[in-house]
Amino acid sequence: MAKKKNTEEPVAQKPAGGLFTYAPAPESPAAAGDIASSYGHFIGGEFVDSSGSEALKTVNPATEQVLAEFAQGTGKDVDRAVAAAREAFADWSALPGSERAKYLFRIARIIQERSRELAVLESMDNGKPIRETRDVDLPLVAAHFFYYAGWADKLDYAGFGPNPRPLGVAAQVIPWNFPLLMLAWKIAPALATGNTVVLKPAETTPLTALRFAEICRQAGLPKGVVNIVTGDGRTGAALTAHPDVNKVAFTGSTPVGRAIAKQVAGTRKKLSLELGGKAANIVFDDAPLDQAVEGIVNGIFFNQGHVCCAGSRLLVQESVQDELLAALKRRMGTLRVGDPLDKNTDIGAINSAEQLARITALTEAGEAEGAERWSPACELPGTGFWFRPTLFTGVSQAHRIAQEEIFGPVLSVLTFRTPAEAVEKANNTPYGLSAGIWTEKGSRILWMANRLKAGVVWANTFNKFDPTSPFGGYKESGYGREGGRHGLEPYLNVEARDV
Structure with missing residues (x-):
């Protein structure tokens, strides 16, 4: 489909019937805050340089302008991130659920306070309308952290046995269509249940995940509990294949989901997949x-x-x-x-x-x-x-x-x-x-x-x-559920019992 060149100012569109027109009502890009020219990874509570020299670019799909460069994660970067998550796991999982809940509540409140900034940044990096990021995505992001904060000290009563235990290090790979919301869907239940996380955002939409790393520091989250490694599918494959990962959670295309399922088969890793659809x-x-x-x-x-x-x-x-x-x-x-x-x-x-x-x-x-x-x-x-x-x-x-x-x-x-x-x-x-x-x-x-x-x-x-409602599919749409009480189970060893 050929694109029509137009150097004039945007013209307000007239709805059917011609009753009235809409004057432009733009949100300021400045509301997104400072976007760095380049980003490294977030490992062990700090932004660090990649071990490799390759960098990728993320562009604004509405203007084709480059927003920032970010690191292409290497196997060594993934090793560092998983090691940081493993080191943090012992102390994080040992915290009482009520203490973990405080961090999740704090993250949720900071997301609310910075919602305009995050909504504008998401729209610039993803291309979706500001009305959707502002009125749908960001309220749901905060709501997921609030909701799972409420579960953190009630896991014994969630229906998964009297003493459910966290799995360990969760590898999470998210797509580009709802970058910050998919992050919340995965990180919130993982932290509430006592796991630590290494997350890889999509290569076309890394900016809100990197901004979330700043929120983790602002909330005082212990170092290594959340780690973010950027890159393309090569980085994701290195992460999901890592031998010291206990849980893999993937949202994305069915072909990539099949490849991950084959990769994880025969290991002890727990796997959940949320894939394509044709509703x-x-x-x-x-x-x-x-x-x-x-x-x-x-x-x-x-x-x-x-x-x-x-x-x-x-x-x-x-x-x-x-x-x-x-x-x-x-x-x-x-x-x-x-x-x-x-x-x-x-x-x-x-x-x-x-x-x-x-x-x-x-x-x-x-x-x-x-x-x-x-x-x-x-x-x-x-x-x-x-x-x-x-x-x-x-x-x-x-x-x-x-x-x-x-x-x-x-x-x-x-x-x-x-x-x-x-x-x-x-x-x-x-x-x-x-x-x-x-x-x-x-x-x-x-x-x-x-x-x-x-x-x-x-x-x-x-x-x-x-x-509060579980979401997930059957057949080639994947397996496992996210959201609701059901969203806790993929991050728990439900067979664990006190001796």
């Missing part, structure tokens, strides 16, 4: 269509579709297909694509040129296979990585766009006649992460939910998250 958002003829349209939009266009549980397949009952699609197209025509730091923006920048190329290739495959493509008219900025919100009709189960995870703002529309057909089509995927059901009948919701092969099923809503 079905199922709309019945008795659903409140206006509400369903908002759920569909939120399900696929939230975070530019960079969501593993995105509702990327719309299954609509034939009798309401035309009415629903007409309403959906009207709503898509009001979506504002542009500057992620503008508070009016609905859809920001695609995270990287590589991801944009994948989205473009799969949508071209959809057209080549006979599906009908539609996007609302909207002017894209001249620099950066952008993709219009897109839907496909005339999609069959055999189309690549119905089977492969696109991870972008692209919706495939299929139809069904009966609930049984809806279940069959929804389950016709190698993935099993999430699903949505839209109907006024509670009995139908329960009937469907019992038959859908998905780890999370939303009813008359979509993409709703809470730290």
Whole structure:
């Protein structure tokens, strides 16, 4: 998809109907605080230089400007980080749960106090709209640390036996779509249960993880409890393969998850994987269509579709297909694509040129296979990585766009006649992460939910998250759960008992 050059100031977009326009309402990049020109690793409570000389760059996907350089972690760097975590484990795990909780509470409060700074930094590094980082990501980040701080002194009553024990050193590898939130999902339960951590952020979005390292120091967290090593997949592979790691937690693509599973097989390492998805958002003829349209939009266009549980397949009952699609197209025509730091923006920048190329290739495959493509008219900025919100009709189960995870703002529309057909089509995927059901009948919701092969099923809503609720998938979407009481178990040796 060719990018159109535009050197003029951004033009306010006019919603469908032309009733009013939106003047630009940008957040200041200065609110992100000082971004260093280069970063090393965070090991043993200090920022240290890498043992190697290779450096990577992270760019703002909306402007293509380099934000900072950061170290490419080597095997020696990983060794140092794991050693620091191992040294810190004895004292950290020996602390009473109430004492560990104090650190987590302190981290949560500092995140709240610095939420504007972190939200702006996340939007600059990731490309997602500031409204999402400010109103969704950061509140959930703080909430996860608050929630697991509450569990730290109650582990004996969590249902995992009378004396659950921490595993040791946890290796955690997180993706680029929710950098700080995925960090919180993993670090908070690990620390609450008495483990120490070595975390590797994604190579396109390392900045909020490095800023979190500063928060750990501000909170007075003991040295070595949290360590952060940056780099690309080579660093992640060295970390997950390290012989002194007791637990591996990975969120990312299914192919990488398979490789990690093979790597860990035959070892004593505990493993949890949260991988890709191809969720079905199922709309019945008795659903409140206006509400369903908002759920569909939120399900696929939230975070530019960079969501593993995105509702990327719309299954609509034939009798309401035309009415629903007409309403959906009207709503898509009001979506504002542009500057992620503008508070009016609905859809920001695609995270990287590589991801944009994948989205473009799969949508071209959809057209080549006979599906009908539609996007609302909207002017894209001249620099950066952008993709219009897109839907496909005339999609069959055999189309690549119905089977492969696109991870972008692209919706495939299929139809069904009966609930049984809806279940069959929804389950016709190698993935099993999430699903949505839209109907006024509670009995139908329960009937469907019992038959859908998905780890999370939303009813008359979509993409709703809470730290008290477990999240995870089946089949090629991985195994293990994060969030809620269930999120403690992957970090505990539940067989340990007092003698």
